[in-house]
Amino acid sequence: MSQKQLLVIIIGLILLNIVTLMVYVIKPFSLYNDHEIVASVGKKDITREKWLAELQSRYGKEILEELVDAEVIQQTAKRHNVSISAKDVEREYLFTKLTYSTKGISGSKSEEEWKQQIRTNIQLEEILTKDVTIPQSVLQHYYETNKQRFAIPQSYRISHIVTASKEEADQVIQELREGSAFDVLAMEKSLDEFSANAGGDLGYLTEESGQKAENYLDEVKLMKEHTWSQPITVTDGYAVIYLHEKVEEHQYSFSDVKKQIHRTLALEQMQMPVTGKIFWDESDVKWQYREDGK
Structure with a gap:
């Protein structure tokens, strides 16, 4: 298509x-x-x-x-x-x-x-x-x-919350543990205004994605679906990422x-x-x- x-x-x-x-x-x-x-x-x-x-x-x-x-x-x-x-x-x-x-x-x-x-x-x-x-x-x-x-690359659908300090990132994780919704926290707290408006949603991350430089790819490879990460160092401070889904690499045949x-x-x-x-x-x-x- x-x-x-x-x-x-x-x-x-x-x-x-x-x-x-x-x-x-x-x-x-x-x-x-x-x-x-x-x-x-x-x-x-x-x-x-x-x-x-x-x-x-x-x-x-x-x-x-x-x-x-x-x-x-x-x-x-x-x-x-x-x-x-x-x-x-x-x-x-x-x-x-x-x-x-x-x-x-x-x-x-x-x-x-x-x-x-x-x-x-x-x-x-x-x-x-x-x-x-x-x-x-x-x-x-x-x-x-x-x-x-007709090929599907290994893909990871993720959201993130960017904070200025590790303390703020730790607070985000604490609120997640207490039952707060990730998308709500992203809208309230994330410094990345563009993704915050979508609840922190970044879409699907692949090897060719720009977020590769932010060490997201290395992190999500080790994560399970529907879990969040520990604070990750990024250019603007710290980020907590959430893995919604993993899509396995696949080449469709003729x-x-x-x-x-x-x-x-x-x-x-x-x-x-x-x-x-x-x-x-x-x-x-x-x-x-x-x-x-x-």
């Missing part, structure tokens, strides 16, 4: 977050009086009706189209007998989370929601490219010349990724947008939505 296609997944997940808001917030609210006051600014009241109308005007059309597109892809895949293996989804999910790993993205959806979005994207690619013929030799050559793209390569090369040849909209007519999509939200 290309960088552009990964970005499409991210955008889709953001839109689905808004869907969640509308399902779990707007639907229950429909049981209440539309004129109920949800906030006040001085003597000016904001009603539930105004709030929900604003949500729908901003996001309603995009969310509806996203839901329609997903359902169209599911039905079209079924009509064309397109099935996606769990192994294909797992592989794409692993690459996706290693690429987009911070809480600002990966924490916004559950693992199952990520996988469902990935499955839908693969289904669409398979539908669009199923009739494209590419010689086996071309597929094999692409694999051999791009082998690194047979593992043959279909993926076929989709990639076929889409390049076709030079067409990767969207389910071209199947809307054959899926008999009927629109009840109006721009005014009624």
Whole structure:
């Protein structure tokens, strides 16, 4: 899956977050009086009706189209007998989370929601490219010349808290032992403002990562998942790191990724947008939505 296609997944997940808001917030609210006051600014009241109308005007059309597109892809895949293996989804999910790993993205959806979005994207690619013929030799050559793209490096997802002194780092460890959450402490105490805003999350550390110079890699190799380190000397003082997950190094074989390569090369040849909209007519999509939200 290309960088552009990964970005499409991210955008889709953001839109689905808004869907969640509308399902779990707007639907229950429909049981209440539309004129109920949800906030006040001085003597000016904001009603539930105004709030929900604003949500729908901003996001309603995009969310509806996203839901329609997903359902169209599911039905079209079924009509064309397109099935996606769990192994294909797992592989794409692993690459996706290693690429987009911070809480600002990966924490916004559950693992199952990520996988469902990935499955839908693969289904669409398979539908669009199923009739494209590419010689086996071309597929094999692409694999051999791009082998690194199908390799997973040894990776460690970590968070850290940076303090000015060892005493402060020791205090962090004491609070962790007493039950404080690592991400909360990172937001409160870490000198690294960028990662502190994400609960200290640095994503996945590998041999090529910049944090290698900070001795993090040597430390996490000896750690168990879901544990924190003792204070480590870093450029800005001391750091306490937390290991969320270890991902073992792995090289996918040609047979593992043959279909993926076929989709990639076929889409390049076709030079067409990767969207389910071209199947809307054959899926008999009927629109009840109006721009005014009624």
